[in-house]
Amino acid sequence: MSDWLAVVLALLPPLAVPVWIAASGRTADRLVAMQLASTLTGLIMVLMSFAFDLPSLIDLSLTLAFLSLPGALLLAQFLERWL
Amino acid sequence: MKAVVIDVLLGLALLAAWLGCFGFLRLRTALDRLHCVTFIAAGAGLPIVVAAFVADGGSDRAFKILLLAVVQLAAGAALAHAVGRALLLRPAAEDRLE
Numbered sequence: 001m002s003d004w005l006a007v008v009l010a011l012l013p014p015l016a017v018p019v020w021i022a023a024s025g026r027t028a029d030r031l032v033a034m035q036l037a038s039t040l041t042g043l044i045m046v047l048m049s050f051a052f053d054l055p056s057l058i059d060l061s062l063t064l065a066f067l068s069l070p071g072a073l074l075l076a077q078f079l080e081r082w083l
Numbered sequence: 084m085k086a087v088v089i090d091v092l093l094g095l096a097l098l099a100a101w102l103g104c105f106g107f108l109r110l111r112t113a114l115d116r117l118h119c120v121t122f123i124a125a126g127a128g129l130p131i132v133v134a135a136f137v138a139d140g141g142s143d144r145a146f147k148i149l150l151l152a153v154v155q156l157a158a159g160a161a162l163a164h165a166v167g168r169a170l171l172l173r174p175a176a177e178d179r180l181e
Binding site for chain 2: 003004007010011013014017018021026028029031032033035036039040042043046047049050055058059061062065066068069072073076077079080
């Protein structure tokens, strides 16, 4: 097992924290947990790109980073006005 | 030597991620928890960028990872502001309704 893959596996328990909060927490905590999960997932995909030698995974990670911005902004607007 | 440097950088990133998630669990309010997101983006993202450059040199992949880290930090700052504003305005609106 390469070092990169070991770090990917070691990052899975921290990823479980925002997933758990997003599933069971209050509305405001869920929004913040979603941001944390998005950040961690981006980092995990970068590490997976090295672990499995798949350079194209970086594009997926970049796409996630670019799409999470408008998604989280919309959710923040919903939280502010309606939720 | 290169492998040792990469291992140390990955270890730093891992430590930052675990610390950030531990803080996320320990802190009570959503506003406090926003700090943990930024801590992980900066504390884990930057060592991974450096590790990518050490492993790959100046490849396309390394520069994309640098772009990713910059996007995560810049977008994270904007999002933290927007989410923090929403979290502060929401209780104020609830107070007005009562």
